[in-house]
Amino acid sequence: MIKGNCLISQSGGPTAVINNTLYGIIKEAQLADNIEHIYGALYGIQGLLNNQYVKLHNLTKDQLEFLRKTPGAALGTWRYKVTEEDIRRIVLNMKKENIRYFFYIGGNGSMYVANLIHEEAKRCKYDLTVIGVPKSIDNDLLHTDHSPGYGSAAKFLATSVLDIHMDARSMANSNRITLLETMGRDAGWLAAACSLTTKVHPNFRTLIYIPEVEFSVERFLTKVQDVYKEDGYCISVISEGIRDQNNEIINKSTVQKDAVGRPQLGGVTPYLTQLIEDNTPLKARYVFPGIWQRSSMGISSQVDVEEALEVGKQAFQQALLGHSGTMTSIKRQDCIEYKTEYTSIPLAEVAGKERLVPVEWYDSENCQMKKPFETYALPLIQGEAYVEMNSGLPNYQYL
Incomplete structure (x- = not known):
């Protein structure tokens, strides 16, 4: 050598x-x-x-x-x-x-x-x-x-969705549609990870939308209203790269280019939140974890x-x-x-x-991931990493 x-x-x-x-x-x-x-x-x-x-x-x-x-x-x-x-x-x-x-x-x-x-x-x-x-x-x-990097981001997002479910289920007569937006660009792996919550709470229904499957605004509006009527609230996870039947980004009018010339995705949930409030009698809000989903060493x-x-x-x-x-x-x-x-x-x-989520792992009718995805992803989120603390906070160090 x-x-x-x-x-x-x-x-x-x-x-x-x-x-x-x-x-x-x-x-x-x-x-x-x-x-x-x-x-x-x-x-x-x-x-x-x-x-x-x-x-x-x-x-x-x-x-x-x-x-x-x-x-x-x-x-x-x-x-x-x-x-x-x-x-x-x-x-x-x-x-x-x-x-x-x-x-x-x-x-x-x-x-x-x-x-x-x-x-x-x-x-x-x-x-x-x-x-x-x-x-x-x-x-x-x-x-x-x-x-x-994926396993930790997946664990953080699935945990976040569980937390949101617990909060939503504790509120009577004052709930609304909650949309959580994940990163991932043209691949829906992160959004899909939020379906893992069914492993511990099968009755917590989360609607999942990934870029690999055509997104219909009309079907989306119908679905969130149906779930709201049945459950009293609705939580939906939206991948930032979802596209319509013409392969166009849903919120294309607000998308700019990033430093390497790609569409700078993000912001689809504010757009859909407004659509819900404009076209249904329901209130909606969005949760935007942003960079937090890739930086949470604590989860x-x-x-x-x-x-x-x-x-x-x-x-x-x-x-x-x-x-x-x-x-x-x-x-x-x-x-x-x-x-x-x-x-x-x-x-x-x-x-x-790019490697995309296999479309056969997705249930388009129920907006859920199927068993093969759970089999694939569940081993990747196992175990908890110890983070050293100082004064009650993570003791992070840089070079």
Whole structure:
């Protein structure tokens, strides 16, 4: 194995457990004889472009342990659409610092950038090992059973829906329609997770709407009124990317573009709340968890924490085995007794592509998820991660 330095970057939206992956890579790199120094790129692409690296090999044991219990991207992240010149500059910066091993923690857009870096290094004949390391609360990465970060976001949202049910059921004659909006872009994995509440309270009915299935405003208005008449209240979970029969975003008139040129989704629940109040005799309100659903370490999944750590370790081990231009992938071995193994997938097969919720897992008539989704998702939210407290509050630490 070639000797040189190791560089780690975090990209895209943070998660509650992304720093466990960072921790896993660092711990393995510290044990490797061929790694001279370990660096982190500050604020993702920004650090890669401007050669802004922070030393990670000097972190104390306590500093590393705090990483495991802290949400948000400890190295920082940045959304930016790269150009060909940017990629050449990034590789040139790595050559100057003798970076020989590069680990890019991110989602499908990040895997696209990682593949560009891999291809540019090959083009200029620079010996650089590039490994993509998955993370995504959206859970939309292809060729991995699930993405670290999803389990904790799913647990937080399902817990939130249970809390809302308990509140709504305690109020007599003053309830209304409550809409909760989840992230997820074009994939409905997060909205679908809210159906897991039926495992503990089968009589708590939650209407689920995902982007993979055509959304009808007329059917929606009818459904929420029917549920309200039967239950005395109605809770509906709406994925931000729902689309109509023409594949148009429901609230398209209010949608703008984000930093990488994609529709900046979000805000569909205020739009639907107004439709309910304009077209029915009922009152409505919306709950918008926003970034809270990806940052709540206090309601995180221990399975997710452990897998985020392990995927980092496995990524480094795959690099030692000579893999490059690949993403570390989680493969489910057994659906009855939850077990996983870690494999390697070419970045080109993952880059910029989306994995959607299978439509056969959705009950369109009742706006519910079916049993196969529960079987898939329930193991991912198991266990509670311990968060160290200080003065009654989480004792988070940054690098």
